[in-house]
Amino acid sequence: MQNETTNIFGIRAIIEAIESGSTLNKVYLQKGLRGDLFFELDKLIKKNKISVSQVPVEKLDRLSKNSNHQGAVAQISQIDFYDLEQLIEKTKEDNKIPLFLLLDQISDVRNFGAIIRTAECTGVNGIIIQKSGSAPVNAETIKTSAGAAFKVPICRVDHIKDALYLLQASEIKTVAATEKTEDSVFDINFNQPIAIVMGSEHRGVNPSVLKMVDYKAKLPLLGDIGSLNVSVACGAFLYENVRQRTIK
Incomplete structure (x- = not known):
């Protein structure tokens, strides 16, 4: 098991992480973000009582190292490896x-x-x-x-x-x-x-x-x-x- 945290990005990837039961430490969302997929993510965040911050796009760019984050970045424990x-x-x-x-x-x-x-x-x-x-x-x-x-x-x-x-x-x-x-x-x-x-x-x-x-x-x-x-x-x-x- 990996104990260090990492950042994942992309709305769909974060939704899948939550639905799989992974523990998210915090989610950063772009201010003013809209759309069906965003509302699905927002609903899951609230349902699972995950800490969330609304941040400017510049912070998301830094967290994702300027990758295509789609307005969402999450801090998560790294994936467990199986035997x-x-x-x-x-x-x-x-x-x-x-x-x-x-x-x-x-x-x-x-x-x-x-x-x-x-x-x-x-x-x-x-x-x-x-x-x-x-x-x-x-x-x-x-x-x-x-x-x-x-x-x-x-x-x-x-x-x-x-x-x-x-x-x-x-x-x-x-x-x-x-x-x-x-x-x-x-x-x-x-x-x-x-x-x-x-x-x-x-x-x-x-x-x-x-x-x-x-x-x-x-x-x-x-x-x-x-x-x-x-x-x-x-x-x-x-x-x-x-x-x-x-x-x-």
């Missing part, structure tokens, strides 16, 4: 077909936030990141995730290999997204306990990790550009999982 072994056990106890996402040193916070958002929308049971070399779960990540960072369990491990060993020992198959294969994502059976591995923006999945996974799969690329943005590719893999698990 991977306990999360695997709980997922199985809930009679779910486990679906995990391993991010092999994705470093861009906006990519990370976008992936978390898609993961929440597609029923991912947990996201696994490496302690070193990975994008932090900071205010920009939370904002880009539209608050989904408060809904999807995130685990940190010393090395992605540690997570792979544990997942495979728990009878969860692993599939890496990589161009270094002839197998298509559409050939993978997602109707089983599975973990998807996505590589970093510049290197892709680490070669040593590729040697460990059960499957490798790529997306068909029909244009001249040889690769997709990692958050887009991740979305394609996750929605192929959704398609297979929901098809009648």
Whole structure:
């Protein structure tokens, strides 16, 4: 658990934080702010008796380091990280077909936030990141995730290999997204306990990790550009999982 506080910004992200049960120390709102989403946030603030201050936009600019705060910044305790072994056990106890996402040193916070958002929308049971070399779960990540960072369990491990060993020992198959294969994502059976591995923006999945996974799969690329943005590719893999698990 992280005891330090951080600032998150964006009306939707703050709403999601409140609804998820996170403890907000204080919310700063721009003077004169209006709109349906603002009134929804204001109602939640009053209902949960959260301390609030009406401040000029300049203060919000400082608190958010001039990011797109939408007129709202909140001070919150940083996100708790889950224990991977306990999360695997709980997922199985809930009679779910486990679906995990391993991010092999994705470093861009906006990519990370976008992936978390898609993961929440597609029923991912947990996201696994490496302690070193990975994008932090900071205010920009939370904002880009539209608050989904408060809904999807995130685990940190010393090395992605540690997570792979544990997942495979728990009878969860692993599939890496990589161009270094002839197998298509559409050939993978997602109707089983599975973990998807996505590589970093510049290197892709680490070669040593590729040697460990059960499957490798790529997306068909029909244009001249040889690769997709990692958050887009991740979305394609996750929605192929959704398609297979929901098809009648």
